[in-house]
Amino acid sequence: MAISGFVAFTWMRPPPHVTSPNICASRSEARESSNPVVLRPMRTHFSRPAFFEGARDVAPMLIGIVPFGIVCGIGAITAGASPIAALAMSMIMFSGAAQIIAVQLLAAGAPFAVILLSCLVVSLRLVMYSAAMAPYLRPLDHRWRALLSFVLTDQAFAGTLQRFQRSDDLRANASYFLGSGALLWVIWQLATIAGILAGQVIPASWQLEFVVPLCFIAVLVPLLRDRVSILVFTVAAIAVIALDAMPLRLSMVCGGLLGIAAGIVGDKVAGKRG
Template sequence: MNHKSALHTFLEGIRDEAPLLLAVIPFGVIYGIVALEAGLTKLQAQSMSYIVFGGSSQFVASKLIAEAVPASLIVLTVAVVNLRHMLYSASVAPYVQDLPFRWKALLAYLLTDEAYAVVINYYQRQEEHRYSHWYFLGAGLILWITWQMSTAAGIFMGKVLPPSWPLDFFLPLTFIAIVVPSLKDCPSVVAAVTAGVSSLIFYNLPYRLGLIAASLVGITTGFVSGHWRKR
């Protein structure tokens, strides 16, 4: 294979990721607005997109910051929300295990929900070749660029949108649009339902601990359900 093969594979990743960007753009715009409403500066809001690069955890962190929740609980909550990335990493690890560390580090940074969705499908349907990681890079990089631009757009629009717009109403709708398509089997449905019910039960816990409790309940029930289903 030549250099054009690497470029072709890179462009394939961009092409396959493109349809998912239609949902990423409004999600990023809303995050930018919500971050400013939470009291973050423009630089802080944009920096979170650079450093964290995780929509769900960025929303959660912004909300907790707005409520002056202790930093230790914010870190713990974000860690729980991002536990799914451990599963993503374990899933793609066999396909990238022979790459140099610099590649592994870069691809790990770019591994998000939307990138994983197309990358794992590519790895499972294609014969592995020396440039397959360029597909991963293409999918992850176009997603990263789109997220940064949409965040910046939200930060800018935060000054021009009427304060009467019910942005808090659109936020859960965005999460629903992301979660529902991923509910493809019994364990994922069980995890989502139990986490949702638990969030209502634990709603009044201080420092938003209900979110952590509901996440742990959902993860546990999903794991147990998957275990029993295999048996």
């Protein structure tokens, strides 16, 4: 979700009156300058070649994005959302995992506060992504950082961070990031629209309410590659089942938080043994 990314991007901004090496169009230019100057947010210009380069590099990842978006669209319709509401949720949230969580809780009749909290919890990884990218984007002004935080996804983060680490051109890097995220956003909306249309015409006898859980299983199983990930899944699943009697569907929120705690403890134990 955009809120999670923007929090870290904004929090990592430089103070407006701190002296620092000159930050121009690139960090290499800053190294060449020996005179400290006042560090101010940079209003960078758009680079069209870098924008399309980012879109081109992220294109192979669309193979996995399209089916996921279709499932989200179908799930929203089968959960009782109107087509307009389903599309609005997709355009504003732009987060597959959070949208699936929201659809599941919406179908279960959970209150809005619980849905919002659950989506924020599952999107906490974006804060870590933003914190990792913030040092490279500090000179940008708030408008650029707000825009980039909105299009921050797992796929955009993976490719863009690698470019940041090998290139000093801030203008090109920001445009590359925007190109990657913009293409992902457009394709995601088209896939969601396809799912919304499919959800309206597919007969109810097809039992499409199972599509979203099956999609979650397909995403989850490849992630269970070590003991810590298995521990996280086991603790979260047991907690959700054991706390099912909690009001307001809070069992899912508590299960997610306990799973995160188990992962932190598991990582520390594994680190000490290693």
